[in-house]
Amino acid sequence: xxxxxxxxxxxxxxxxxxALGVYLTFRVLDFPDLTVDGSFVTGAxxxxxxxxxxxxxxxxxxxxxxxxxxxxxxxxxxHTKGKINALLSGILMMIAxxxxxxxxxxxxxxxxxxxxxxxxxxxxxxxxxxxxFLGGMFTAVGSRAPATWVILxxxxxVTLAIKFLSDYFLKTEVGxxxxxxxxxxxxxxxxxxxxxxxxxxxxxxxxxxxALSGALIAQLGGFADxxxxxxxxxxxxxxxxxxxxxxxxxxxxxxxxxxIGGAIIYRIVVTIALRVEFxxxxxxxxxxxxxxxxxxxxxxMMQARRDKKRRLQKRAALEQAREGA
Amino acid sequence: MLQVNxxxxxxxxxxxxxxxxxxxxxxxLKEGEFVTVIGxxxxxxxxxxxxxxxxxxPDIGDVTISDxxxxxxxxxxxxxxxxxxxxxxxxxxxxxxxxxxNLALAYSRIRKRKLIPGVNKQRxxxxxxxxxxxxxxxxxxxxxxxxxxxxxxRQALSLLxxxxxxxxxxxxxxxxxxLDPARAELITNLTKKVVEEHNLxxxxxxxxxxxxxxxGNRLIMMDKGQIILDIDGEKKQNLTIExxxxxxxxxxxxxxxxxxxxxx
Numbered sequence: 304x305x306x307x308x309x310x311x312x313x314x315x316x317x318x319x320x321x322a323l324g325v326y327l328t329f330r331v332l333d334f335p336d337l338t339v340d341g342s343f344v345t346g347a348x349x350x351x352x353x354x355x356x357x358x359x360x361x362x363x364x365x366x367x368x369x370x371x372x373x374x375x376x377x378x379x380x381x382h383t384k385g386k387i388n389a390l391l392s393g394i395l396m397m398i399a400x401x402x403x404x405x406x407x408x409x410x411x412x413x414x415x416x417x418x419x420x421x422x423x424x425x426x427x428x429x430x431x432x433x434x435x436f437l438g439g440m441f442t443a444v445g446s447r448a449p450a451t452w453v454i455l456x457x458x459x460x461v462t463l464a465i466k467f468l469s470d471y472f473l474k475t476e477v478g479x480x481x482x483x484x485x486x487x488x489x490x491x492x493x494x495x496x497x498x499x500x501x502x503x504x505x506x507x508x509x510x511x512x513x514a515l516s517g518a519l520i521a522q523l524g525g526f527a528d529x530x531x532x533x534x535x536x537x538x539x540x541x542x543x544x545x546x547x548x549x550x551x552x553x554x555x556x557x558x559x560x561x562x563i564g565g566a567i568i569y570r571i572v573v574t575i576a577l578r579v580e581f582x583x584x585x586x587x588x589x590x591x592x593x594x595x596x597x598x599x600x601x602x603x604m605m606q607a608r609r610d611k612k613r614r615l616q617k618r619a620a621l622e623q624a625r626e627g628a
Numbered sequence: 629m630l631q632v633n634x635x636x637x638x639x640x641x642x643x644x645x646x647x648x649x650x651x652x653x654x655x656x657l658k659e660g661e662f663v664t665v666i667g668x669x670x671x672x673x674x675x676x677x678x679x680x681x682x683x684x685x686p687d688i689g690d691v692t693i694s695d696x697x698x699x700x701x702x703x704x705x706x707x708x709x710x711x712x713x714x715x716x717x718x719x720x721x722x723x724x725x726x727x728x729x730n731l732a733l734a735y736s737r738i739r740k741r742k743l744i745p746g747v748n749k750q751r752x753x754x755x756x757x758x759x760x761x762x763x764x765x766x767x768x769x770x771x772x773x774x775x776x777x778x779x780x781x782r783q784a785l786s787l788l789x790x791x792x793x794x795x796x797x798x799x800x801x802x803x804x805x806x807l808d809p810a811r812a813e814l815i816t817n818l819t820k821k822v823v824e825e826h827n828l829x830x831x832x833x834x835x836x837x838x839x840x841x842x843x844g845n846r847l848i849m850m851d852k853g854q855i856i857l858d859i860d861g862e863k864k865q866n867l868t869i870e871x872x873x874x875x876x877x878x879x880x881x882x883x884x885x886x887x888x889x890x891x892x
Contacts, residue, residue: 476732476741479725483733486722493681493720494737494789495707
């Protein structure tokens with residue numbers, strides 16, 4: 304149990320980068336971008352095929368980021384210059400990317416077995432003593448110890464770095480204009496901001512983050528697969544919604560942290576759900592949909608209940624005061 | 629400062645819904661001139677504002693600002709020269725962002741936006757100074773979300789955001805129409821103060837005749853896409869609502885007579 308939870312947190316921190324990308328489009332830009340299902344695989348595919356062809360893992364990951372950025376920019380262009388509805392431009396790009404990804408990879412699945420990845424390279428320089436020491440806590444409670452801690456530590460640093468960069472960016476002059484574009488387009492145009500370019504930039508950055516997440520997941524799992532992106536947008540949304548519901552969204556700094564938390568919790572919930580006997584791995588998507596529904600409905604129901612209770616209390620207090628008088 | 633030369637625009641041309649929104653409009657604003665625009669619904673006031681702000685491109689005619697032809701300049705580029713306040717108090721601010729962030733957005737209107745923080749210590753104190761001129765206590769609420777402000781407060785903030793960077797042209801589109809009488813007066817007084825202080829070249833559309841008389845040093849009346857009355861100087865200062873109505877009837881009546889002559 305502890306062992307599989309460790310795996311959930313580990314991959315959750317990587318998926319958190321994707322969730323931050325989804326947060327940028329869905330929440331900040333108010334742009335429901337479905338490109339994500341495609342650009343996640345684009346990132347994974349570009350990184351995998353580059354590594355297989357002898358490119359160093361770090362450069363391969365960079366290439367994945369660039370590919371994701373371009374894919375996002377195309378979606379942004381379709382929407383702003385082509386005047387296509389936001390949802391539809393994302394769907395069009397998603398479906399086009401499915402074929403493009405197959406072209407990039409040349410086959411449905413690219414295996415990274417026996418290839419160098421960012422994580423395998425990190426393991427080489429990571430002192431084994433740390434793993435033994437920390438793993439000891441797992442074995443002490445009778446659980447299998449994780450193979451290495453380096454991935455978790457490294458990914459926490461990378462994801463937090465991206466979080467802080469995003470926080471900073473969204474407070475710069477350009478970032479403020481980007482947020483205003485999602486908040487009130489008419490207003491920000493009257494303050495000389497080119498909303499078209501800001502949307503293209505925003506969707507581009509978002510998909511660059513998604514592709515980075517895909518590239519890292521491919522290197523963690525040891526393969527890239529043409530269908531690994533199906534439902535990714537829902538997972539991203541689930542992370543954003545769960546995070547906001549549990550940790551709040553008062554400021555950007557809090558919200559981005561909440562999104563990361565949401566991504567990790569989503570992974571943990573799925574891991575726990577899959578341990579239920581009658582649920583299969585193939586039930587994943589159903590579980591995801593269910594989690595999103597729950598995260599959307601519960602906060603509202605709790606609020607309604609609180610309001611009702613408050614009203615009843617006020618009424619009761621008034622009655623009492625009347626009786627007293 | 630601002631010139632509108634022979635501007636015409638027709639909507640839905642060639643259909644039964646055809647509307648000649650502007651018919652050969654000519655308007656010239658000198659620097660520091662404050663012009664109020666009145667006219668009934670559909671007279672072309674808003675269309676004229678939209679042509680000036682770049683929201684609409686005229687079929688024929690030109691718009692120049694400070695001797696620069698801006699007719700084809702897209703809205704976002706043209707807004708470097710233009711400050712605008714809209715009728716809807718929700719339209720001029722970003723509700724999910726804080727007061728200081730909104731001011732930072734306005735601050736960047738005349739500058740290229742860079743990857744540097746939009747709000748810093750120095751700007752913050754500058755924003756605070758500007759806000760204190762509104763006398764609404766907003767200078768103590770820099771970190772409040774603008775969506776939490778009342779309509780009047782938001783409109784005052786919109787006015788400040790449109791003006792504190794000294795735009796070449798200030799466009800006010802019925803910016804007090806959605807407020808209660810007390811707030812409307814507050815905004816009207818603020819408008820007067822700000823325009824005088826910065827000597828702003830201003831074009832203000834209003835449905836309130838008294839307001840059109842009280843404010844500004846020139847008044848124009850529009851009807852059916854044309855400017856039918858243009859009064860300035862002393863004559864404007866002594867103008868009454870009575871005069872305006874009479875004048876309107878006179879011009880309208882004449883037109884009616886001539887229409888009848890044509891039809892007869």
